[in-house]
Amino acid sequence: MLERLTYRLTRLSGKVLMLYGILFFCFIYAPMLIILVYSFNANPINMMAWDGFTFDWYRSIFGLSNKLTEQALYIESTEQLTNAVMNSLIVAFTTTAISTVIGTMTALALARYRFKVKAFYRMLVFMPMIIPDIVLGLALLIYFVTIGVKLGLTTIIIGHCTFLASYVFIVVSARLAGMDQTYEEASADLGANSWVTFRRVTLPLIMPGVIGGALLAFIISMDDLVITYFIAGVDSTTLPVFIYGMLRRGVKPEINAIATLMILFSLIVASAGLYFRSRSTR
16 A cells, blocks of 8 residues: 555656646746747737748848838847947957866866865855856946956956856866876876876866866857946947847847847857767767
């Protein structure tokens, strides 16, 4: 009797867990699906009122559509959107390169060396992730204005590096925690110096973590709005800031099209990360 009751409870708990999982994924991905569907809505005024299927909003993003009415035109110019995308890519690539090097070096230092303030230093590395974005953005703005640095792409890159290096540090540290140090010891026993050991042994072993941290930093940099909004100059608008400016005039189908392209881009980057990770673990 007790075994039958336990069996029924196990099956019930499994069904409840499955239902919870389905509802969770619906809650996460349903808004993205709505954005995808309504990005093809032909209604130029009310995006929630379906008025037919069209590709005009995607054409308008790339400046290819001539069928839109003046009331439907919402993007001031394709050139502004292109500049915003280019600024985001410049910031993302530069920030990813710098934060990956800093985060990886920090993770290696804290994993391989012992010093008195190690715990305190580790806490400082986590601080940029814990501090609210609005506080960090305001602090960076005050700092740049105080030292007289002109706001622009340089300040955005510096601001992104202050917290993205922490994300890379966490991912690489997790990889280092599961790495067998006997490979490094064997390399040293065979006469290799520390640089050769790092280049031929350590780096290939932690490369999945380095790639994962770099891709995470790239995506976060591309999507960051709050911190970038505080420290961006007049001529250094990134794509999230550009979209935020468009939202002030209402949610239009062009925004849905841009958001859909950003989601697709994020999926491509995530798929590339999984691909490289699978190749590294073979």
